[in-house]
Amino acid sequence: MSSTDPRAETRRVLAICNACGYCNGFCDVFESARLRPALTDTDLEHLAHLCHHCRNCLYACQYAPPHPFAVNVPRALTALRHHAYVRHAWPRPLARLLVHAPASALLVALATIVLVLGAVLTLVPHAVLFAAHQGPGAFYAVIPWGWMSLLAALPLGWSLLAVAVSLRRVWREGASAGEPPPGWRDWRGALADLVTLRNLRGGGPGCNDLDDRPSHWRRRLHHTLLLGLLGCLAATTIATVYHHLLGLQAPYPWWSLPVVLGTLGGLAMTVATLGLAWLTLRADPTPSTSASRGADAALLALLAAVALSGLALLGWRATAAMGVLLALHLATVIAFFLLIPYSKLVHGGYRALALLREAAARRRRIRRAAGDA
Amino acid sequence: MTPDPTPDVLVAGGGTAALCAAISARRAGARVTLLEQAPRARRGGNTRHARNFRYAHDTANALSSGPYPAATFLADLQGVTEGGADPQLARRLVERSADLPAWLGGCGVALQPRAGGVLPPSRKTAFLLGGGTAMINALYAEAERLGVTIHYQYALEDPGLDGERVGRVGVRDPHGATLHLAPGALILCSGGPHANRDWLARHWGARAAGILNRGTPYSEGRALLRLLEQGAEPIGDPGRAHLVAIDGRSPVDDGGIVTRVRCMPAGIVVDSACRRFLDEGGDTASTRYARWGQRLIDCPDQVAYLVLDTPAWQSAPPSLYPPITAPTPEALAVRLGLDPAALVATLAAYNAAVRPGETPEDGHTEGLEPPKSGHARVLDTPPFAAYPMRPGITFGYQGLAVAPDTRVRLTRGGVATNLFAAGVAMQPNLIPRGYVSGLALAIGMVFGRIAGEEAANHVLN
Numbered sequence: 008m009s010s011t012d013p014r015a016e017t018r019r020v021l022a023i024c025n026a027c028g029y030c031n032g033f034c035d036v037f038e039s040a041r042l043r044p045a046l047t048d049t050d051l052e053h054l055a056h057l058c059h060h061c062r063n064c065l066y067a068c069q070y071a072p073p074h075p076f077a078v079n080v081p082r083a084l085t086a087l088r089h090h091a092y093v094r095h096a097w098p099r100p101l102a103r104l105l106v107h108a109p110a111s112a113l114l115v116a117l118a119t120i121v122l123v124l125g126a127v128l129t130l131v132p133h134a135v136l137f138a139a140h141q142g143p144g145a146f147y148a149v150i151p152w153g154w155m156s157l158l159a160a161l162p163l164g165w166s167l168l169a170v171a172v173s174l175r176r177v178w179r180e181g182a183s184a185g186e187p188p189p190g191w192r193d194w195r196g197a198l199a200d201l202v203t204l205r206n207l208r209g210g211g212p213g214c215n216d217l218d219d220r221p222s223h224w225r226r227r228l229h230h231t232l233l234l235g236l237l238g239c240l241a242a243t244t245i246a247t248v249y250h251h252l253l254g255l256q257a258p259y260p261w262w263s264l265p266v267v268l269g270t271l272g273g274l275a276m277t278v279a280t281l282g283l284a285w286l287t288l289r290a291d292p293t294p295s296t297s298a299s300r301g302a303d304a305a306l307l308a309l310l311a312a313v314a315l316s317g318l319a320l321l322g323w324r325a326t327a328a329m330g331v332l333l334a335l336h337l338a339t340v341i342a343f344f345l346l347i348p349y350s351k352l353v354h355g356g357y358r359a360l361a362l363l364r365e366a367a368a369r370r371r372r373i374r375r376a377a378g379d380a
Numbered sequence: 381m382t383p384d385p386t387p388d389v390l391v392a393g394g395g396t397a398a399l400c401a402a403i404s405a406r407r408a409g410a411r412v413t414l415l416e417q418a419p420r421a422r423r424g425g426n427t428r429h430a431r432n433f434r435y436a437h438d439t440a441n442a443l444s445s446g447p448y449p450a451a452t453f454l455a456d457l458q459g460v461t462e463g464g465a466d467p468q469l470a471r472r473l474v475e476r477s478a479d480l481p482a483w484l485g486g487c488g489v490a491l492q493p494r495a496g497g498v499l500p501p502s503r504k505t506a507f508l509l510g511g512g513t514a515m516i517n518a519l520y521a522e523a524e525r526l527g528v529t530i531h532y533q534y535a536l537e538d539p540g541l542d543g544e545r546v547g548r549v550g551v552r553d554p555h556g557a558t559l560h561l562a563p564g565a566l567i568l569c570s571g572g573p574h575a576n577r578d579w580l581a582r583h584w585g586a587r588a589a590g591i592l593n594r595g596t597p598y599s600e601g602r603a604l605l606r607l608l609e610q611g612a613e614p615i616g617d618p619g620r621a622h623l624v625a626i627d628g629r630s631p632v633d634d635g636g637i638v639t640r641v642r643c644m645p646a647g648i649v650v651d652s653a654c655r656r657f658l659d660e661g662g663d664t665a666s667t668r669y670a671r672w673g674q675r676l677i678d679c680p681d682q683v684a685y686l687v688l689d690t691p692a693w694q695s696a697p698p699s700l701y702p703p704i705t706a707p708t709p710e711a712l713a714v715r716l717g718l719d720p721a722a723l724v725a726t727l728a729a730y731n732a733a734v735r736p737g738e739t740p741e742d743g744h745t746e747g748l749e750p751p752k753s754g755h756a757r758v759l760d761t762p763p764f765a766a767y768p769m770r771p772g773i774t775f776g777y778q779g780l781a782v783a784p785d786t787r788v789r790l791t792r793g794g795v796a797t798n799l800f801a802a803g804v805a806m807q808p809n810l811i812p813r814g815y816v817s818g819l820a821l822a823i824g825m826v827f828g829r830i831a832g833e834e835a836a837n838h839v840l841n
Binding site: 022023025026027029030031032033037038041044063064066067068069070072073074075076210211219220221 | 428429431488490492493496498507509510512513514517521631634636637638697698
């Protein structure tokens, strides 16, 4: 793809798909494209976000390179997705972080580590920092609870705002005239599609994760990662409840809910990031772009850093290394929070919106068909 | 790695029939070598462009919307070929088609259930999930898993039929050098000669230059033609082929399904002298593609133009290339390289003869020759649009005559002992004329399996 705007190429290949239709059993993209024959810019963006990048339609394609039609739908949609992430990033100047995702992840992570570690080394007396703390409130002896909460909450709050602004803009831009707001059935349908990753099943047999053979590994690893992340989130939430409502102070014993959830979550994230990184490195590069592979790798590295620093903190929390490990873990979490709107992580929100829009459109079609009959 | 000089079973070809034959022979215990003429990225023959296959089934099921009893399948086959299908082979095809979905499933081939709601309605066929190329990938993976040795860019040149046996077989390697193998049995599954330009020119004369090939350029039929020289018995008429009306701008080879022009009933079709020559509204079923293809071959330069006005063009299904458009019929004629006055006159005569009916389908012409008997409406809303059309060849109607066990018949009588054929190479035994959807794949699957079993049986017993 020579140009920086991938819409022309996406339009070209999807027009061929609309005349063919063989792939319509793999996922929702092809039926949705058939029903949007004009393939406007917003149509294309909807289809790009709807695509879960299972890659099956490349290996099944009778027109894939070296055929002169050179149809490579997953690559075209991947390029368009990345283009859309950049275009909708808010505020505009920070979109550059998405353009150079690996460098951004590295720089932001290094910056937060230097700042947090630097602050701790400067502000916390070394006798406290390098002491082995035990018992309730041990973490807060190094970094006071208020500071820890503030340092995490500010970037998270900012990022959630930025994501919300982008999602709202995309939803409005993609709305067609007279389109009713989605009903609860549509939300339920979209949620079911997200939970089952229905569009990442390749119509049943699985995805072409590495090459032309089907596999379910990407789908399983994706949700292992997501569940791990949710486990860690739940651990933090429960710990907050313990702290404020029950007056229990961390560190908690190994059998407590926050520690069990956090440990399992961290292990799941570690396994999943390693597995997905292996897939990213080993997979045939034909159906993706170097920009998307870079963004994938950057996010995986960031998540692995969060998980591994958390597990290290758990493992050595009773030793003199705790203070530094705590600072490191806090720094990676802050970096992760900061990069939510400016990394591959944004795919989740856009995908959810595309699935919601698709669920609503599908229900309207079924209702119309029933009305016609 | 050079090919095994003495495989039990040598399979020539790399499409459906070849893979079904190789898998069956290997499962029966034979050492199997498969030679695919194409490079790996273009493997699979015309199956790359296929989507569904016809099979007998007694009830509606997850794959097909209604029953298709064996007797109906047999009657359809004889009907479409005007009774030309070999009765024994036809019976074997129908009987053995019934377990194809299960057999394919056992090879890792995924079929597309109707439940998704996105398939065209079909009672008689089952659809491959992702189409023929996806099936080809699964069959190659299964063949490799079973231990079939696969060589890409190796072509069977000389089948070496000597009397009633295949002995020394000549094979061209990727560098163009010839090597010789001595297989226990040879199964020819390398298709017909319809992509072979010399062969087309021999049988179609100057008209051959106007024919586009819808499928793989590797279907050159060299081994098949050598076999006919070496005493194999031909069947079918080499001067006839299954031709389909496709966009004249399509590539010379491999255009596949998307090149079809579909909306003749919406407009009028004129040749390069701007004359109409066939009732555009007479046939709106899928049989129209082949009906138009057959007529295009006899048009001057094998070209005709489907002319539409804006409502007709906008109601057309999605096409590979956008139509050529112009604000007036005169300007359209200029863009197409036609005589503007002639196109205007033809269009005016047509428009004057249109008699609208109660429904759009009932619109017809009066006093026009040839008539347009349905879907006729006045074509007068600019801009005007045109699709240039040419005949696209799908397969020819000449092949190798075979016995019911797929052994190749000999002109001197009897059959070859260790030479088998499956797929398009022997398809004219079943389809010497006509066609209905999903037949070619079913023939490739059923007779590929039979040939693999018989060849293994011959070698091992």
